[in-house]
Amino acid sequence: MASDRDILPGWVKPSHYSLSLHDLEFGGNFTYQGSVDIKLDIQNDSNQWNDIVLNTFQLKIHSAKLKLSGSKDAPRPTKEISYDEKRQRATLSFGDAIQYSGEAVLSVKFEGVMNNVMAGFYRSKYKPKGEVPASVAKDDEFHYMFSTQFESCDARRAFPCFDEPNLKATFDVLLEVPEDQVALSNMPEKEVKKSEKSGFKTVLFDRTPIMSTYLLAWAIGDxxxxxxxxxxxxxxxxxxxxxxxxxxxxxxxxxxxxxxxxxxxxxxxxxxxxxxxxxxxxxxxxxxxxxxxxxxxxxxxxxxxxxxxxxxxxxxxxxxxxxxxxxxxxxxxFGNLVTMDWWSELWLNEGFATWVGWFAIDHLYPEWNVWGQFVTESVQTAFNVDALRTSHAIEVPVYDGLEVDQIFDHISYLKGSSVIRMLSAHLGEKVFLQGVADYLKAHQYKNATTNDLWSALSKTSGQDVNSFMDLWIRRIGFPVLTVAEEPGQISLRQQRFLLSGDAKPEEDETIWWIPLGLRTGSSASAASLHKIGALTQKEDTIRDIDDSFYHINKDLTGFYRTNYPPARLLKLGEAKDHLSVQDKIGLVGDAYANAMAGYGSTTGLLALLKPFHNETEYLVWAQITTTMGNVRSMFSGVEDISQGLKKFNLELVKSAVEEIGWEFKEGESFLTGQKRASLIITAGLLGHEGTVAEAQKRFDLYISGKDKDAIHPSLRSAVFGICVKYGGESAYNAVQNEYLNTTSIDGKEICLRSMGRVQDKALAKNFMNFIFSDKVAMQDKHSGTIALANNSAVKIEVWNFVRNNWDLVYKTLSGNMVVLERFLRFGLNKFVDESVADEIKKFYEGMDVRGFDKGLAVIDDTIRGHAKYKERDERVVREWLAEEGYL
Known part of the structure; x- marks a missing residue:
């Protein structure tokens, strides 16, 4: 057992599984019977042994026996089967001591449950369309399909196995299913036979390649x-x-x-x-x-x-x-053919897949400007999470598989992909992808580490990739680059960026390799890249700068914030028409983050935004509306500032929303349509009279049934949300009814988000009760809550519901800790009052919070950072708003 992780004994390794599931109960308790023959490689020459440990969770093992290769003895049955529920393991004891190395087959008969917690082998309810075979599982209201979800550590919920990513094996899967239903698995069907059980068939699938247990899958349904x-x-x-x-x-x-x-x-x-x-x-x-x-x-x-x-x-x-x-x-x-060696390197799978996923969409849809989308969604989100003390390194130690669920987060996915994008930009796309191809060929059907990827990229590029990437992967946080100006030169200083703005010396020891992407020239249109490529020390002075124009971090490819002097920030805002979409997004995002942390100010941000009233790009507007929504949320409890910010924000979007209109035109671009939807919901929620009136008119036509085409599908979220905000209980009830009856595949998500716009605390309480009713699927419970949590008027009702109904919340969601952790993290992180942080902390003191402890730490860190920001900037924001005529 490695000292830094709790893993299964290393002397037993699986090489092949023959798995058979039968007697599936499509109703009642939803149980099934199974058998699995696991071919083992046992290497234990030095010690006698009498038991084998493997992973199981919420399974009942009926029997197990072990057949040693070459032995003429009958298979050895277990004398005792014991369970370690906390570590999700079973120990199969065979009595007399065994001294043997070589191949063996472990045969296990077991029983499981097709659960309803979206983990392991589970059931999903739905309302069918058309005629449904009589064999399909159903209750009074819903029908059911069955499928698997094994990542990270839930294969053990479905069958006894060695459930660690580097214990790869091949799999044969046989399923007994109703004759009129379809069975699917990783591989094509090999053989279909009539079952001995009337009305059933057995489906045997071709053998899989060697792979990790978490990648095995099957599904049964109509x-x-x-x-x-x-x-x-x-x-x-x-x-x-x-x-x-x-x-x-x-x-x-x-x-x-x-x-x-x-x-x-x-x-x-x-x-x-x-x-x-x-x-x-x-x-x-x-x-x-x-x-x-x-x-x-x-x-x-x-x-x-x-x-x-x-x-x-x-x-x-x-x-x-x-x-x-x-x-x-x-x-x-990237993950299946070559798999991370252990969960600490989850980012190898998720960070790369995120970056290359966008890379493929950019290839298919260049008109979508996906890298602009990546910067405004992925990079900015990663910044926000990584600015907390409670963040973690991209590659983080994971003690056991049960800890890994909490790092399926924005650091692994979004910071990981942002750093990959930074490296690709530095090495060049062609060189980077060649290195990736070499890595895949070298480690095909095996497991690999971060260092294996760096080695392949170093060899291809001729650069020591590890030397400048190691700290980005293995250290927490990211830097802010503070700029000071002198004639013809600028001084740069890097320090760790924290939301709270108070990094201690021991928290600020990392010296990151920072690609500067520095452009300078007599004007924005004439600017070119400076010869200095990267900052590799704590401070440096860059000479030969034309201070008519300079800009750092071209296209925001570097994962860091830039803090300009206030006057330079204004100049860059005035030159916005000569900046790329990514540059403008970065400018706005950095200004807001620096204001939050105290490196800059909210007044500087607001002054920067004023010229953006005539902005034409949707993705820049997306960043502006998110930023202003955040600022307004921070000061929502201060009446005069709240009204002043609302007035400022409305002035910012007024001309843009009036210009774009409500009608989607033939041949119009995807981004134009997205801009229309974004501007309408922003202006409407701010109270723009024309937008609210039009939304209510279309809503009435749609809900009454007089004109179901009155609301364009892309404007449902805007219209429903505006009308719930201003229409009170009747509009809320109408959208709730729409949720219950919609046939649109995205309709339920849109309705839940819209219902979260309620302004009345009684309705907000009603909404939380609705979310936790059987009418809302488990997968949607946290998305509805996020909508309410973002609503300044009633967000306290999320916390009130959680603490007053904790037993219900825990019972409903804790079957799948991923869902519970996300529900809490995104439902309780929007407060600006330290007293709420104190309440949350006190509430969970003494509880067993394993599985969502990291989420609670993030909530606490976030709320206290928000409170510090509000206290620091409240006076200057009020003064600026008054001076500018918004108060």
Whole structure:
């Protein structure tokens, strides 16, 4: 056992599983019976042994026996089976001591439950479309499909196994299912036979490649599919690509299907390694804790991440589906073909898949400006999380598999991908991808570490990648680069950026390698890159600067904040028309973050934003509206400042929203449509009279049934949200009714977010009770809560509900700690009052908080940072608003 991690004994390793599931109970207790034969490699020459330890969780092992290779003795049965529930293990004791090394087969018979917590082998409820076979599981209101979710450590919920990522094996899977239902797994069907059980069949699938347990998958249900084929040939054949859905939804898989086969071909070329399996299946799962899961050959998705209806879906979901499909396909190579050695290197999977997923979408949809989207969504979000003391390094020690769920977070995904983007920009895209291809070839079907990737990239690029990337991966946080000006030169100083702005000397010892991306010239349009490429020390002076114009961190490729002198910040704002979309996003994001931390000021941010009233780019507007929403939230409890900021914000968006209008024009770009939706909801929630009136008119026509086309699908979120805010209980009830009856695949998400706009505390309490009713699927409970948590008027009702109903919250969500942790982290992190942080801290004192302890620490850190910012800037913001005529 390694000292820094709790892993299974290393002298027993699996090489193959033959897994069979039968007697599935489609109702009642939803139990199933299973058997698994595990071929083992035992290497224990020096010691006698009498037991084998493996992972199980919430399974009942009926019996187990061990057959030693070459032995003429009968298989040895277990004398005792004991469980360690906390460590999710079972010990199979065989009585008399054994001294043996070599191959063996462990045969286990067991019983499990198809649970309803979106982990392991579980059931998803849905309302069917069309005729449904009688064999499909159902209750009074819902039908059920069945599928798996094993990452990170939930294969052990479905069958006894050695559930660690570097214990790879091959798998044979056999499922007994009703004759009129479809069974899927990682590989194609090998053989289908009639079962001895009437009305059932057994489906045996081809053997998988060697892979980790968390990538195994199967599904059973009333499925149909759409199909296409890759254009490239693989082993002489065009690969079949399918999107599976429950009955009646398959046509909504066409968009994902079209992207899928193109991306498989594209990645096969980019990675210089052909997709290695004989098929690609995508499955829409009705209840899903994550966005999607990259099971090799059978990728599972939340419905809104894979289905899209051009007639009824909001166009934002087109972007989401394309990206999530690409992200999961990237994993087929980066994660599945080559797998991280241990969960501490989760970022190797997720950070890379995030970056290369956007890379593929940029290839397919260059008009979407996906790198602008990446900067305003991924990079800024990563900054916000990593600015907390309670952040963690990209590569973080993980003691056991049960800890890993809390690092499936914005650091692993978004900071990881941001750092990958920074490295790719430095090495050059072509060189970087060649290094990645070399890494995949060298470690195919094996496990690898971060250092293995750095070695491949170093060899390809001729640079010592580890020397400048190691600190970015293994140290917490990121720097802010503070600029001081003198004629013809600038001085730069790096320090750790903290939201609280008070990094102690021992927290600020890292000296990051910082690619400067410094442009300077007589004007913004004439600027060119400076010869100094990177800052590699704590402070430095850069000469030969034309102080007519300079700008640092071109296209925000470096993962750091820049803190300019106030006058320079204003000049850059005035030159915005000569900056890229990414540059403008970075300018606004940095100004806000520096104000929060005290390196800059909110007044400097507001002054910077004034010239942006005529901004034309959607992605820049997205950053502006997010930033102003955050500032307004910080001061929402201060009446005069709150009103002044609202007036300022409304003035900022007024001309833009009036110019763009409500109608979607033929041939209009995707980004224009997104800008319209963003501006309308922003202006409407701010109280822009024309927008509110138009929204209410369209809402009345839609809800009354007089004109169901009155609201464009991409404007439902805006119209519903505006009308709930200003329409009170009647509008809230109408949207709740829409939630219960919508047939649009994205309708439930949109309705929940809109219902969270309520302004009345009684309605907010009603909303939380609704969220925790059986009418809201488990996967949606935290998304509805996030909407309310972002609502300054009633966000306290989230905390009130949690503490007054903790037993209900815990019982409902703790079956899947990922869901509970996210619910708390995003539901309770918007407060600006330290007394609330004190209440939360006191409430959880003495409780067993394993599984969501890191989330609680982030909540505490965030709230206290917010409170410090509000206290520091309140007076100067009030003065600025008064001087500018907003008070």
């Amino acid at each position: 499925f149909e599919h759409v199909e296409a084929f890759t254009k490239r040939k693989y082993n002489g054949k065009n690969l079949p690509v399918r999107v599976y859905t429950t009955r009646g939804l398959k046509q909504q898989g066409e968009f994902a299907l079209d992207n899928c086969h193109k991306i498989v071909d594209y990645f096969s070329e980019v990675f210089q390694f052909d997709y290695p399996l004989p098929k690609v299946d995508l499955l829409a799962v009705h209840e899903f804790s994550h966005g999607a899961m990259e099971n090799w050959g059978l990728i599972t998705y939340r419905t809104t991440a894979v289905l899209f209806d051009p007639k009824t879906s909001a166009d934002a979901y087109r972007n989401r589906v394309a990206y999530v499909v690409a992200h999961e396909l990237a994993h087929q190579w």
